[in-house]
Amino acid sequence: MFDLNKLVRENVKKLTPYSSARDEFTGEAKVFLDANENSLGSPLPKWYNRYPDPHQQKLKEAIGDIKGIMPQHIFLGNGSDECIDILYRCFCEPQKDNIIICPPTYGMYEVSANINAIEIRKAPLLENFQLDIIHLENLVDENTKLIWICSPNNPTSNSINREDILTVLNNFNGIVVIDEAYINFAKQKTFIQDLIDYPNLIILQTFSKAWGLAALRLGMAFASAEIIAIMSKVKPPYNINQVTQELALKSLENVEQVNDMITELVNMREALREVLMQIAIVENVFESDANFLLVKIREAKKVYAFLASNGIVVRDRSNVQLCDNCLRITIGTENENTLLVDALIQFAYQSVQ
Numbered sequence: 001m002f003d004l005n006k007l008v009r010e011n012v013k014k015l016t017p018y019s020s021a022r023d024e025f026t027g028e029a030k031v032f033l034d035a036n037e038n039s040l041g042s043p044l045p046k047w048y049n050r051y052p053d054p055h056q057q058k059l060k061e062a063i064g065d066i067k068g069i070m071p072q073h074i075f076l077g078n079g080s081d082e083c084i085d086i087l088y089r090c091f092c093e094p095q096k097d098n099i100i101i102c103p104p105t106y107g108m109y110e111v112s113a114n115i116n117a118i119e120i121r122k123a124p125l126l127e128n129f130q131l132d133i134i135h136l137e138n139l140v141d142e143n144t145k146l147i148w149i150c151s152p153n154n155p156t157s158n159s160i161n162r163e164d165i166l167t168v169l170n171n172f173n174g175i176v177v178i179d180e181a182y183i184n185f186a187k188q189k190t191f192i193q194d195l196i197d198y199p200n201l202i203i204l205q206t207f208s209k210a211w212g213l214a215a216l217r218l219g220m221a222f223a224s225a226e227i228i229a230i231m232s233k234v235k236p237p238y239n240i241n242q243v244t245q246e247l248a249l250k251s252l253e254n255v256e257q258v259n260d261m262i263t264e265l266v267n268m269r270e271a272l273r274e275v276l277m278q279i280a281i282v283e284n285v286f287e288s289d290a291n292f293l294l295v296k297i298r299e300a301k302k303v304y305a306f307l308a309s310n311g312i313v314v315r316d317r318s319n320v321q322l323c324d325n326c327l328r329i330t331i332g333t334e335n336e337n338t339l340l341v342d343a344l345i346q347f348a349y350q351s352v353q
């Protein structure tokens with residue numbers, strides 16, 4: 001049986017969270033002399049002299065409307081990266097608990113676990129980039145608190161089979177985190193609707209990819225109200241700054257534009273995949289559910305260096321498990337994709353000379 005109370009760290013259970021000045025006051029305030037802000041203003045427009053809403057209420061309501069979920073099921077972080085760190089600090093006792101990742105996958109699960117002194121156990125993906133369920137279940141012990149599943153996965157670009165994720169959710173009494181940073185580019189649908197059936201499920205999404213707002217640093221976690229309450233207790237009070245809250249709210253008025261960009265990027269992804277597969281040195285371009293392609297290419301390291309010398313930066317993943325000779329390439333603009341393809345053709349041509 002899933003028992004959230006058993007998963008939360010003792011110090012977090014006992015914690016009295018920081019209470020901000022604005023938290024302790026209810027009513028209609030006209031005069032704010034409670035938070036030692038600069039009452040005279042700032043060089044910037046009005047209101048930036050004030051601390052932002054620590055609960056991000058308006059923003060959560062707007063996100064909730066779009067995602068079909070209530071604000072009490074939403075946590076906002078300074079990027080998904082902050083959500084990852086906060087999950088460790090809520091549930092994992094340093095030097096004692098462990099977590100499971102399925103490499104090759106997003107690097108921050110491991111870095112953040114190391115920062116927090118949490119043991120990392122690894123159940124590598126199978127050759128087809130799907131979960132090794134048996135290995136995964138063998139790694140679980142009484143100190144396993146979190147299992148990370150990235151779907152679509154970075155850097156392999158595929159979605160993880162829904163049935164396999166459900167198997168993990170049904171058989172693990174700790175918390176399963178599904179990182180859906182790339183879900184908007186996928187054929188597979190989000191697990192948000194499944195929150196109602198799985199109290200052990202947390203879903204991460206972000207404004208950094210489909211929304212095109214990596215600079216704002218805004219990540220989202222969706223989970224039960226109980227899990228969200230614990231995360232909110234642990235977060236720094238003003239983790240989402242005023243500018244990010246305002247601009248994210250504004251961007252949410254333009255969902256259509258975002259959907260158009262997603263459609264365009266998906267079309268460009270498929271077109272670029274076709275073109276890349278025609279190039280002699282390209283051995284495989286894996287089917288992608290994300291806004292990037294994993295490209296298996298002859299002499300990947302040399303190709304990487306050649307592209308770099310032409311001012312084109314891609315991600316060298318050739319040293320990564322299961323990604324031998326692979327480069328991870330983000331879908332660019334039409335012009336950027338053309339520059340990439342031209343450079344690869346030039347390299348291929350030179351290497352047969």
Ligand SMILES: *Cc1c(COP(=O)(O)O)cnc(C)c1O
Nearest residue numbers: 079080081106154181206208219
């Ligand atoms: C890019 C990415 C993120 C986004 O992180 P932010 O901190 O929100 O920018 C999260 N997870 C994965 C797998 C990613 O590739």
